Amino acid sequence: MSQANSMLAESLLAVEAQAQTLKDAGALSQAFYHWVLEEDLPRDQITQVAEELCNEIAGGGRSIHAVSALGFLLAIDSVLGTSCRNSFSQGVDWLTGRNGGSQTSMASLMQPLAHTGVLVGLLTVADSERWQRFGSWFSSLVANLQPCENAGWRQELLAMIKVRSGLTLAEVPKVSLSTVGATIYVARGLAESITASADISAQVLGRIKSVVYSEPEQAALDLAAFRFLAQGALQIDLRAPSLDDVGLILRRLPAGLRRWTWDEQKKTPNSTAQKWAVENEYHFQNLLCAVLAPVFSDLRDEEWLASVGQKKPRADLVIPSLHLVIEVKYWREKSSPQELISQIGEDVSLYLKLGSPYRKVLPVIWDQGRRTEQYDLLIAGLSEIRDVISPVLVAQPAFMVLSHDVKQGD
Incomplete structure (x- = not known):
C-alpha cells in the first residue's frame, strides 16, 4: 500500500470512529447511522x-x-x-x-x-x-x-427534502451529484443521478483527509457519500461488460434485496400476501439469472460440460464470452465453511479441466446463517484456489425468517 493510500485508510478509520458515536446516542441518531451507512x-x-x-x-x-x-x-x-x-x-x-x-x-x-x-x-x-x-x-x-x-449539511438535506416532498410518491427526482445531500439521496435510492460533479468528490475527500468534524452526523454523511462515489468510479459499460463487472454487480446484490417482497399482509385488495423465500440453490440461481441475464446476453444456466472420466460435470451459470463459470452455492446454517471450500475446490477442478473453454470461476454464495464474521477468512481461502476470482457472499436478509428448515438437498 502506498503512503497516500495508507494515510487515506487511517483517515477513513478516524472518520468511521466519529460516525460510530451515533450508535451510542439516542434512537434517532442510531437509526440514522444504520440507514445512511446501510449497516x-x-x-x-x-x-x-x-x-x-x-x-x-x-x-x-x-x-x-x-x-x-x-x-x-x-x-x-x-x-x-x-x-x-x-x-x-x-x-x-x-x-x-x-x-x-x-x-x-x-x-x-x-x-x-x-x-x-x-x-x-x-x-x-x-x-x-x-x-x-x-x-x-x-x-x-x-x-x-x-x-x-x-x-x-443541514441545508443540503433541507433542499433535498423540499425537492422530494414536492413530487408524488411514484415520481423519482433526477438530481446532479453536486452536494453530499444529493449524493446520499441517490445512494439510498431516493433520487436518480443525471450528472456527477468532480467538485463534490474533492470536497468530501478533502474533509475526510483532514478529519475535521464537529458533528458525527456530517462524518456519517461524508463517509456514506465517499463510499458511494468511490464505488461509482467503477462504472459498468452495459454495451461491453467485463469480467470485473460480473463481480461488481453481484457485490451490490445485498443492497438490492432491501425491497425484496416479504409481505406480512396483502398490499392491495385483489392480491395475497407474498413471501419470496430463497430456500435452496435453485431459488438463488433463479434470482441470479434475473439479475445477470439483462446485462450478459449469452448467460446460460445448467450447462453440461465435457466429461471427466465417468463424471459429467454441470455448471450452474456460464458466460461464454467471458470464459467464466459462476458457481452458485446455498450455504446452509448447519454446514461448515470447510465443507463449502472443499465443494467449490472440487467443482473448480472439474470445470477447468484441460481443454475446457472456461478459464475462471466466480463463486457466489447465499449464506442462510448470516455468518458475516466468517466472510473475510472464507473469501481469502477461496481466493487462494487457482483461477477462482472475486468470491461473493450474500447474507440472507434479517427479515427472511423461514417457517421451516428445508430438509432436502440441493
Whole structure:
C-alpha cells in the first residue's frame, strides 16, 4: 500500500470512529447511522427500539425525534409489524398538525435530519394521503424559514427534502451529484443521478483527509457519500461488460434485496400476501439469472460440460464470452465453511479441466446463517484456489425468517 493510500485508510478509520458515536446516542441518531451507512441492525434490537418508539408516540411525551427514528427503522426493516406502521402514521398526523407560529416552535420543528426520517418512512409505507399532507406542511415551514448562513449539511438535506416532498410518491427526482445531500439521496435510492460533479468528490475527500468534524452526523454523511462515489468510479459499460463487472454487480446484490417482497399482509385488495423465500440453490440461481441475464446476453444456466472420466460435470451459470463459470452455492446454517471450500475446490477442478473453454470461476454464495464474521477468512481461502476470482457472499436478509428448515438437498 502506498503512503497516500495508507494515510487515506487511517483517515477513513478516524472518520468511521466519529460516525460510530451515533450508535451510542439516542434512537434517532442510531437509526440514522444504520440507514445512511446501510449497516445491519440486529432484528431483535430493531424490534425492541421500535416498540419503545411506538410507546413514546402513543404517550404524551411524543416528539419529532421519535417519529423520525421510527421512519428510519421502517426503511431499514420494511417488514416491521402493522402496529409500528400505525404508530408511525399516528406520529405523522401529530407532527403535521403542528405549526411554526413562533421562532421557538419553528426551531423545534425545522430539523432536516428528523424530517429525512419522516420522509423515508412515508416512502416505505407508501401512504399517499399522508405523503401529500407532509409535503404541504413542510412547504409551509420552509416558506417561513429565516435564512441561515453556513447551515452546511443541514441545508443540503433541507433542499433535498423540499425537492422530494414536492413530487408524488411514484415520481423519482433526477438530481446532479453536486452536494453530499444529493449524493446520499441517490445512494439510498431516493433520487436518480443525471450528472456527477468532480467538485463534490474533492470536497468530501478533502474533509475526510483532514478529519475535521464537529458533528458525527456530517462524518456519517461524508463517509456514506465517499463510499458511494468511490464505488461509482467503477462504472459498468452495459454495451461491453467485463469480467470485473460480473463481480461488481453481484457485490451490490445485498443492497438490492432491501425491497425484496416479504409481505406480512396483502398490499392491495385483489392480491395475497407474498413471501419470496430463497430456500435452496435453485431459488438463488433463479434470482441470479434475473439479475445477470439483462446485462450478459449469452448467460446460460445448467450447462453440461465435457466429461471427466465417468463424471459429467454441470455448471450452474456460464458466460461464454467471458470464459467464466459462476458457481452458485446455498450455504446452509448447519454446514461448515470447510465443507463449502472443499465443494467449490472440487467443482473448480472439474470445470477447468484441460481443454475446457472456461478459464475462471466466480463463486457466489447465499449464506442462510448470516455468518458475516466468517466472510473475510472464507473469501481469502477461496481466493487462494487457482483461477477462482472475486468470491461473493450474500447474507440472507434479517427479515427472511423461514417457517421451516428445508430438509432436502440441493
